[in-house]
Amino acid sequence: MSKYYEKLEPFLEKGMALTTATTLIEWDVETAAPMEAEENTTRVIGILSSEFFSAYNNDEVKKLVYKLQETKEQESLTPKQKGIVRELAKKIEELDKIPPKEYREYNEIKARAFGVWTKAKENNRFEDFAPILEQLISYNKKFAKYRQKRGEHLYDILLEEYEPGFHMEQYDVFFEKLKSELIPFIKKISEKKDTIDKSYNEKSYEIEKQKEFSNYLAAYVGFDFNRGIIAESAHPFTTNLHNRDVRITNHFYKNNLESAIFSIIHETGHALYEMGIDDELTQTLLGEGTSMGVHESQSRFYENIIGRSKEFWIPLYPKLVEQFPEQLKEVSLEQFIKGINKSVPGFIRTEADELTYSIHVLIRYEIEKMIFEEKVSVKELPKIWNQKYKEYLGVEPENDTVGILQDVHWSGGMFGYFPTYALGSAIGAQIYYHMKSIMPFEKYLEEGTLTPIRDYLKDKIHKYGKMKYTNELISDMTGEAFNPDYYIRYLKEKYSKLYELEDVTIEE
């Protein structure tokens, strides 16, 4: 083994352990920690983040990484080691120019922002969140400027973090296509929205019974309870300590059956990715999903393409009716399928139907672009937000809680993340048409045999971790580069059929 690589290992280990510890603390903050713990715990997170910073970003590591990138040393490395050095070099590039003090301050602000956002959302007071949001934006700008190369856009630097290789150049084309193709289509569909009755969804569903079914669904889709746990939080999410400790959360509303069902399928999609990472890669810099877009391609593939299909529910629906006989005994499978796919332009991204979903993302993309590329003040954001909802979806948020305050991401300093949700959905559609062409996809669902689907995804995507990036994964799997047309085709086919439209042209 390369002696330089060997010298690198203690630093890699330390970085890994600190990341795991911080991840667990953050999970705990969102699922368990007591209310008044925040300030003291924030200090701990700040210190650990400094330690993480200096584990990777120090002269010795830099020298080793520099050495290990030389052609001769590269030859002595295994592909895995090469990948780790590549990822480490990227991390160092990210951290190198940030003064340690600012990095720690930023992490402390992030740790505090979650609580501020939670309260602001609860109280519908954007003005309470605005000051810390401004700080988060300003740190992100500052950090991106430290790294900015000549001619590089600030927002591109952020986008690259969540989706290597996807910048405004790519996203602009992608979102323009969605905008021009989907907005008129959504308008046409929303005229017919009253043809579907889903009033059953707002009946009263006992929380405990919802939880039971949610856990059953997770296991049905493939969540391995020996390698993961499920908890509750305001906003469902997935986190992973390693490939044998993957955690998801769900939330429950008495008068909304769907919410918990599709959240758990979504998060299980994420969890399967992380549980499927190769044992050789877990606990290394290659040991997690390659990008947020690919991650969302898995979660949204399970949530929508699988989870909202009729075939998926053929074996499952009787079980759901059994769980809630009073509420569902009069609701046929057909009505349920129409209900869970009903398209109604609304305020909340995470509760949006599949068709309008990407427009929610488009709006966030455009706003983030304005934040980082134009001069727009935080104060103006709610107004811009509401205008865009009005313009694209024809609805205006009643208040900021269901408007600009709805998502947790910005409170975690995640700017540039949102676009990956739409990208992931589009990748999912491409995977879908590919899988349909090579296996009896619908038949598997009807028979309740999800294993071949799960195994195929594991074999083509999950196990690689960050050994392959998005474009390589897609081409190696489907034989074709990323192509958003599949997504538009999928949505138009599905919704034309559902709403019995006749005159929709689908270009293939």
Place this chain on the structure above:
Amino acid sequence: MSKYYEKLEPFLEKGMALTTATTLIEWDVETAAPMEAEENTTRVIGILSSEFFSAYNNDEVKKLVYKLQETKEQESLTPKQKGIVRELAKKIEELDKIPPKEYREYNEIKARAFGVWTKAKENNRFEDFAPILEQLISYNKKFAKYRQKRGEHLYDILLEEYEPGFHMEQYDVFFEKLKSELIPFIKKISEKKDTIDKSYNEKSYEIEKQKEFSNYLAAYVGFDFNRGIIAESAHPFTTNLHNRDVRITNHFYKNNLESAIFSIIHETGHALYEMGIDDELTQTLLGEGTSMGVHESQSRFYENIIGRSKEFWIPLYPKLVEQFPEQLKEVSLEQFIKGINKSVPGFIRTEADELTYSIHVLIRYEIEKMIFEEKVSVKELPKIWNQKYKEYLGVEPENDTVGILQDVHWSGGMFGYFPTYALGSAIGAQIYYHMKSIMPFEKYLEEGTLTPIRDYLKDKIHKYGKMKYTNELISDMTGEAFNPDYYIRYLKEKYSKLYELEDVTIEE
């Protein structure tokens, strides 16, 4: 401020953050983590423990601590800083002679041992636990030998860790007294054991309702749910991240009402101590209970002296009957009080009545002494264990699950810890007689006003953290050095009354 002390601060912070992270991971392992996580998580714990090791045990810190112990520097320090330097010097002394590699190995073994013990206990297979127990003992011996000064006993080095200033010299006297005074008394009492009927305790008590009452009790005794959480684990315990995040666990048995009740009061006693630490001290080396003995004095004071008194239950018992009307409607308060104090020599320490309790501890003390001071093989331990139970308590464990495998401590490498349970009980009794002499103690309980009691304990003990050690705390509070006679007096008074004995002499 001393410039040496200033230089020390980043190291102190780092050590604190790593301790907090490791504490949280350990809490998580026992309350939440999935089954297969163990191996990977153990690696993380190992790495963090190495980092902790080197945060304190490095040349720079050693130099600073050495400097800060000089008279001149001492004068420039605040009492708090002095205390921190003193505690740090102790930690360094503990770690200094241990090779880092061995320290990490030991921590990894400890992390693994919990799972091994759990399974061995479940399957009643001491032979499965024996090999790792042997390793844990051998590491503890090795580490103690590294630190051993001429003429010093190995076991004393371990005892000192949990109770500064209490060694075999003190404990031998203490336990001899318990042995000679209590064993004959227990024998006398146990002849009358059938005079108390507590069959109500084994009726069927719905777990969910037990949980509700358990949480109610915790709050009643003073647990602050804004600064702590309660979870479930096999063996109830308390842990603290800082004074605003204190966590306790409880366990529930359908056919044992008492178990959960007294466990929650016990753990709340621990929690109050940690929640009561001064804000100035939390997250420093002085920011936790001063010793395990004083900790147990609080938990066992609440559990037994308060929690098993009639006065405590006068306002509470109706609430319990309301929670379980079917099971308790025929049980009078008097019968309940007799029931919860019934003395029956049994196998399980944590389920033992107050009178026989310290004999369980005595047995562990004698066995640990043999392990560290005599030549005894791990293989022989179950036999020795069972013999001692036979000899002192007149009962012989049916199997190792209810015998030598019952306690978690050894699996965590904690040798020298057990004696503090008995010591704590004795300190609690001394505190009791003191408090009775200065406040209407029983009246407060009867009225359900626990605040003055809690505040007094906070003011005299909790807030100091490690600023004062055991003996100083006891004398400052009670005006007298530690005196085990109060404990014997308390037990004899209480049990003579309960069993209506007439001929017991109590020496005052």
